[in-house]
Amino acid sequence: MAPATRETVFSQLNTRITEVSDRELPHHIAVRLAFLIGDAPVKYLDVPVLETPQGLTGAVIAYTDRVLIVAPFTGVPPHFMEDPYGGEVTPAMVSRTALTRVDVLPTQEPDRTRYRVWTDEQGGLLRWPSQATVRLTYASLDFPVELPRGRNREDFDNFLPTLLADLHPPSPSH
DSSP: OOOOOHHHHHHHHHHHHHHHHTSOOOHHHHHHHHHHHTTOOOSEEEOOEEEETTEEEEEEEEEOSSEEEEEEEEEEOSSGGGSTTOSEEOOEEEEGGGEEEEEEEOOSSGGGGSHHHHBOTTSOBOSOOTTOEEEEEETTOSSOEEEOOSSOHHHHHHHHHHHHHTTSOOOOOO
16 A cells, blocks of 8 residues: 555645544644654544634644654634634654653542542443543653543543553563
8 A cells, every 4th residue: 555645644634633623723734744744644633722812722632653743833813714824833743652651630620530420330431531631741842741632532532542551662672
């Protein structure tokens, strides 16, 4: 199978960003990520977006099998077609093996951290709770990454085991 072209990677990534964030962001954000991702498939994508008086602020967070790409953005016009090149974005790419710490953060709602939110009536584990967030610290990244921040809780629940495995990468064979 031939590697995906950059145009194909951009198109697929831009579509997923729109689906996950529930809004269309300027294409220059996805283009920058497409250059960094290459033909590696994106295993997990999160796109938290906050509307402020200065425009949209947020990040595109993309994981492949080997790397994490975080592209924080600020000042993006809410209706980007008014200014399709507006806003600032600064993507950073780090190895997933640079993960050094995972913290489960307290939630805004006090009863969300109670045992019953994490289990069903029989004590079995549920999917990742809707208000729960993890903070991930990477040795080579100047800021923590918090997940999930977008709407894709089920995707996060499925991705979490591979993320936790990043804390204990396999030892190189001798």
